[in-house]
């Protein structure tokens with residue numbers, strides 16, 4: 362069958378879509394990029410916020426009319442929402458033909474060729490599932506994701522992930538090494554290691570700093586990144602490995618979530634502000650030009666105005682290069698959803714806007730500080746605005762544009778930053 366996967370949510374889902382594509386291709390199915398050609402439409406979903414789930418249901422409602430002219434068309438849901446809501450989804454939206462959980466993707470070929478009985482449990486959570494021996498089907502030509510661990514043990518009180526992705530388990534280091542080496546050999550020189558809690562990686566005595574050191578030796582690899590890190594697992598050893606491994610880029614995404622100790626405790630984040638600030642100092646001492654990005658949340662239950670302002674103060678003190686700012690979204694089944702003192706929606710929105718405005722100003726200033734510096738750009742494509750310009754990323758994960766033609770694409774260019782907006786470095 363010809364299939365298309367529409368992916369929502371985080372990079373883990375992007376990587377899982379590549380994995381699912383590989384499983385389906387190995388079974389003889391064919392990926393297409395035009396939905397009009399597809400005989401199976403698969404939605405890889407996210408459950409982190411209610412909004413993400415509603416969006417997918419809206420998309421399915423839009424696409425199911427295709428069954429009027431093509432009764433054989435199959436529509437499926439995989440990913441976190443499939444795991445969370447289960448086969449009840451087929452009652453909520455009767456256009457859905459199958460629902461498969463995050464540990465059961467090996468069943469997808471049999472579902473597409475109708476050889477799987479409808480009785481089969483395609484939602485069973487398998488605590489050991491790491492999908493061994495599957496090389497993901499990659500569409501990006503320059504950058505690639507490699508999943509190193511799955512699941513999470515942390516149970517932050519607002520988060521649905523541990524319930525839908527299960528407990529942490531890591532892949533063997535040799536499998537990861539082989540996958541990274543093969544990816545770089547076909548031109549993907551910028552690799553991001555993925556995990557819900559990537560820096561808690563451990564397998565057979567290997568911990569995350571050991572993994573970085575091992576991968577750093579791959580000659581064909583140019584750049585190595587990782588997301589998402591938990592502050593409690595950012596050890597001195599890891600900071601020192603980041604500083605000493607030349608392929609590891611000068612960037613870390615380190616979710617803070619809130620700048621108030623009481624809020625952090627209620628969120629079950631297992632660190633306080635002093636600990637987080639200490640990590641930032643250590644990172645900036647070991648890697649002076651490191652870019653630090655984060656996730657921040659407003660309107661967590663019982664958050665007062667002064668607790669919110671504490672977060673703003675920490676933002677001003679740390680000056681993140683970029684922050685993904687969210688308002689708290691209740692997720693049924695989590696501890697935080699049972700808290701009575703929910704912050705009203707309009708107040709959450711007001712705080713979110715204040716936070717976004719502050720971060721936008723800081724990000725603009727951070728980009729302006731780059732003017733005059735020399736940067737290394739991994740050129741990935743033409744600039745969206747001009748065919749005489751190319752664009753790519755710096756080692757510290759900023760988008761950069763510079764003049765150039767197709768011969769620059771796929772290579773490294775040294776460039777000087779001559780101007781900057783709040784999202785792009787203009788280079789020559």
Ligand code: SF4
Pocket residue numbers: 513514515516517520521522523557558591
């Ligand atoms: S660390 Fe916390 S926020 Fe991140 S996936 Fe685990 S439970 Fe969710």
